[in-house]
Amino acid sequence: xxxxxxxxxxxxxxxxxxxxxxxxxxxxxxxxxxxxxxxxxxxxxxxxxxxxxxxxxxxxxxxxxxxxxxxxxxxxxxxxxxxxxxxxxxxxxxxxxxxxxxxxxxxxxxxxxxxxxxxxxxxxxxxxxxxxxxxxxxxxxxxxxxxxxxxxxxxxxxxxxxxxxxxxxxxxxxxxxxxxxxxxxxxxxxxxxxxxxxxxxxxxxxxxxxxxxxxxxxxxxxxxxxxxxxxxxxxxxxxxxxxxxxxxxxxxxxxxxxxxxxxxxxxxxxxxxxxxxxxxxxxxxxxxxxxxxxxxxxxxxxxxxxxxxxxxxxxxxxxxxxxxxxxxxxxxxxxxxxxx
Numbered sequence: 001x002x003x004x005x006x007x008x009x010x011x012x013x014x015x016x017x018x019x020x021x022x023x024x025x026x027x028x029x030x031x032x033x034x035x036x037x038x039x040x041x042x043x044x045x046x047x048x049x050x051x052x053x054x055x056x057x058x059x060x061x062x063x064x065x066x067x068x069x070x071x072x073x074x075x076x077x078x079x080x081x082x083x084x085x086x087x088x089x090x091x092x093x094x095x096x097x098x099x100x101x102x103x104x105x106x107x108x109x110x111x112x113x114x115x116x117x118x119x120x121x122x123x124x125x126x127x128x129x130x131x132x133x134x135x136x137x138x139x140x141x142x143x144x145x146x147x148x149x150x151x152x153x154x155x156x157x158x159x160x161x162x163x164x165x166x167x168x169x170x171x172x173x174x175x176x177x178x179x180x181x182x183x184x185x186x187x188x189x190x191x192x193x194x195x196x197x198x199x200x201x202x203x204x205x206x207x208x209x210x211x212x213x214x215x216x217x218x219x220x221x222x223x224x225x226x227x228x229x230x231x232x233x234x235x236x237x238x239x240x241x242x243x244x245x246x247x248x249x250x251x252x253x254x255x256x257x258x259x260x261x262x263x264x265x266x267x268x269x270x271x272x273x274x275x276x277x278x279x280x281x282x283x284x285x286x287x288x289x290x291x292x293x294x295x296x297x298x299x300x301x302x303x304x305x306x307x308x309x310x311x312x313x314x315x316x317x318x319x320x321x322x323x324x325x326x327x328x329x330x331x332x333x334x335x336x337x338x339x340x
Contacts, residue, residue: 003069003317004062006053006099007308009110010035010045010075012127013211017052018304019060022069022312024320027062029302030055034127034211036076037087038147046090049073050098070315071099072307074110076128079145101315107269107303108132109140114306115267115297115327119257121249123242123296126270127214129155131245133252141252143245148210154241154279156217156272157210159234163220164188166230168197179229187219187231221275232278239279243286250290263293268330273298276330284333293334297327 003022009015015035019027032052037045057066071091078084084104091102105113108122112134115122119134129152130145144151152158163184169175189195192203203213224231246266250258258264268276276298287294305326312319 004066005308005312005315005317005319006056006068006071007302007304007306007311008035008049008052008071008073008075009107009302009304009307010049010073010078011107012036012039012076013214015048015052015075016302016304017049017056018302018308019053019056019062019068020305020308020319022317022319024322028056028060030059034076037083038077039210042087042090045075046087046094049091050095053098065097067097068099069317070101070103070308070311072110072304072309072311073102073104074107074303074307074310075104076107078104078106079142101311103307103311103314105307105310106130106132106145108142108145109134110303110306110310111267111269111299112306113309114299114301114303115323116265117321117323119254120265120267121246121253121257122267122269123245124269125154125156125238125242125272127156127211128152129158129242129245129270131242131249133249135252135254136256137254139252141249143248154238154245154272155270156214158241159220159238159272160214160216162237163216163231163234164200171197177230179233181230183223183228184220184230187223188216191216191219217272221272221278224275224278235275235278236282238272239282239284240286241282242279243283246287246294247290258291262295262332263334264291264295266294266296267327268296268298269303273330280331288333288335294331295329296331296333298330299327301326 005020007018018029088104111122118136124130133141220231
C-alpha cells in the first residue's frame with residue numbers, strides 16, 4: 001500500500017497543504033486562508049488544516065477517507081511546545097482518520113528543516129516577523145515573533161504601520177521625516193480608499209485586519225523601487241531590524257554554523273523578501289560587524305516540505321530529501337567583499 005505524507009504551511013494571511021508520496025514526489029497542493037491559531041483560534045485553525053488536506057487529496061485524485069501515514073504542520077503561532085502538543089492532540093481527536101502520525105512545529109523551524117540538513121537561522125518577514133536558530137545539536141533559540149502588539153519589526157505590518165505613524169506624526173507636528181511623504185500619502189489613500197486621516201480610524205478599529213493592513217507594504221515597495229526616498233528608507237530600516245534579530249541570536253549559534261564554508265546559513269521566508277534589494281543595505285550594515293560571512297537562501301517552494309520531512313522521520317518513513325532543490329541563493333556576503 002502506498003504511503004502518503006502531508007505537509008502544511010500555515011501563515012497569518014494564507015496557508016497551503018501538499019500531499020507527497022514516500023519517495024518525495026509531490027502529488028497535489030491546496031491553498032486556503034490564514035491559520036495562525038492566535039488570530040483564528042485553535043478550533044477554527046484545526047478545521048482549516050483538515051479542509052486544506054481534504055482539498056489536496058481531492059486534487060491528487062485520492063479518496064476523501066485516505067489516511068496519511070504522517071502529517072507535518074509548520075504554522076505561524078506554533079512556538080510553544082505545550083501549545084503544539086495541544087494542537088496535535090486536537091487534530092488527532094477531531095479527525096482520527098486523517099493521519100497516523102502528526103508533528104507540529106513553528107513556521108521558522110519548518111523553513112530551516114526545508115533548507116538545511118544541519119541547522120541554521122530562519123528569518124521570517126511576511127505579515128509578521130520572527131527569527132529562530134536551530135543548531136546541529138537540536139537546540140533552538142528564538143528572537144522576535146511576539147505579535148504586532150509587541151514586535152513584528154521588519155515585517156509588512158511594521159513597514160505599513162511605520163509609514164502611517166510617520167505621516168500622522170508629521171501632520172500633528174510631532175516629527176518631521178527626513179524625506180517627503182507625498183508619495184506614501186498617495187499610496188495610503190489609494191490602498192485604504194480614504195481621503196483623510198479620520199478615514200483610517202475605521203481600519204484601526206471596527207474593520208481592523210492585520211493582513212489587510214500589511215497589504216499596504218507592497219504599494220510602498222513599488223514606490224521605493226521607483227525611487228521614492230521616504231519609502232526606500234522604510235525598507236532599509238526593515239533590513240536593519242532583521243539584521244538585529246540575527247545579531248541577537250549570535251551568542252547561541254554553534255561555532256560549526258558560523259565557520260561553515262559559506263558562513264552562517266540563513267533562510268529568508270515571507271513576501272517582504274521580494275524587496276530584498278531594498279532591505280539589503282540595512283541588513284548588511286547591521287550584521288557585518290559581527291559575522292565573517294553569511295549565505296542567505298530563499299526557499300523555492302513551500303516550507304510545508306520541511307514539515308513533511310519531520311513527519312516522515314517521526315513515522316520512520318524513508319522520505320527522499322533534496323535540499324539543493326529547495327532553495328536559491330539570495331545573497332552571499334563576506335567581510336572581504338569590496339564596498340562594505
